[in-house]
Amino acid sequence: MSKITFGEIRRRNQRTSFFLFLILFILMLLSLIQNPWYKAPLEWYFISVLGVIGAFILPAKFGRHYCGQYCPTSFIADGINPVNKAGSILKSRHLRKVFVALFAAIFIITFSPWNMALPASMTQTYWASVFTKFWILWIICPFIIAFPLILILAFWKGGRTWCNYICPWGAIGVALGSPQLLVTAKCTSCKACTKVCPQPEVLVGAIGHQGGQIDKNCLTCLKCVDVCPVQAIEWIK
Numbered sequence: 001m002s003k004i005t006f007g008e009i010r011r012r013n014q015r016t017s018f019f020l021f022l023i024l025f026i027l028m029l030l031s032l033i034q035n036p037w038y039k040a041p042l043e044w045y046f047i048s049v050l051g052v053i054g055a056f057i058l059p060a061k062f063g064r065h066y067c068g069q070y071c072p073t074s075f076i077a078d079g080i081n082p083v084n085k086a087g088s089i090l091k092s093r094h095l096r097k098v099f100v101a102l103f104a105a106i107f108i109i110t111f112s113p114w115n116m117a118l119p120a121s122m123t124q125t126y127w128a129s130v131f132t133k134f135w136i137l138w139i140i141c142p143f144i145i146a147f148p149l150i151l152i153l154a155f156w157k158g159g160r161t162w163c164n165y166i167c168p169w170g171a172i173g174v175a176l177g178s179p180q181l182l183v184t185a186k187c188t189s190c191k192a193c194t195k196v197c198p199q200p201e202v203l204v205g206a207i208g209h210q211g212g213q214i215d216k217n218c219l220t221c222l223k224c225v226d227v228c229p230v231q232a233i234e235w236i237k
């Protein structure tokens, strides 16, 4: 009987998460329009809670495991041209800082007390109505800006380009997380892992006869583990 690879497990996890997200997304759309069948927008809270767990709580213990295995976006990104063709601008990761700052600004504005709990007397004012409309940014940013950008970058520079160098959610995972994998001294420097890794630079300081920790930007997709001929890559305990 053939052994199940980490790649098969990853694709199964990603597929399940993608279709769950799709169901929640359709329910969200239904709750936004007048309809006789569905009114309670509970999935808005459910998606928010999942997002907070994925971005802030899991990384502290598991690094970017969410990015490698469970993010619904990763199901699409991992299925597109895996070869990393990112240039120096993307690899500098400065663009990611800009997106983190934008994400933080939108988060603070929409969840600030003057947007969340306006007294009834204020909701009639012009500025109050502008602030409450900032909720629309949570539709525009992911669905109208981020998703098209993810697809363009995936076909142009490699499937995981957004995840590796731009996504603010992923950046939070890197900031809060710690390295998850290490290369042991069994490594023969064959570099098979760098050929399948969506972000080969994370392996540079780890492979070789001394071994070492893989950089915490690693997505923990475990593609490298599947191809290593001497099983040199292990979890950090």
Ligand code: SF4
Residues within 6 Å of the ligand: 066, 067, 068, 071, 072, 073, 074, 162, 163, 164, 167, 168, 169, 170, 171
């Ligand atoms: S980097 Fe962002 S889009 Fe990519 S898998 Fe992680 S959370 Fe999802």
Ligand code: SF4
Residues within 6 Å of the ligand: 196, 197, 198, 199, 200, 202, 203, 214, 218, 219, 220, 221, 222, 223, 224, 225
């Ligand atoms: S080092 Fe391995 S687990 Fe990390 S991103 Fe590269 S292939 Fe995936």
Ligand code: SF4
Residues within 6 Å of the ligand: 183, 186, 187, 188, 189, 190, 191, 192, 193, 194, 207, 208, 227, 228, 229, 230, 231, 232, 233
């Ligand atoms: S595939 Fe394994 S042996 Fe080859 S360089 Fe990578 S960690 Fe080392």
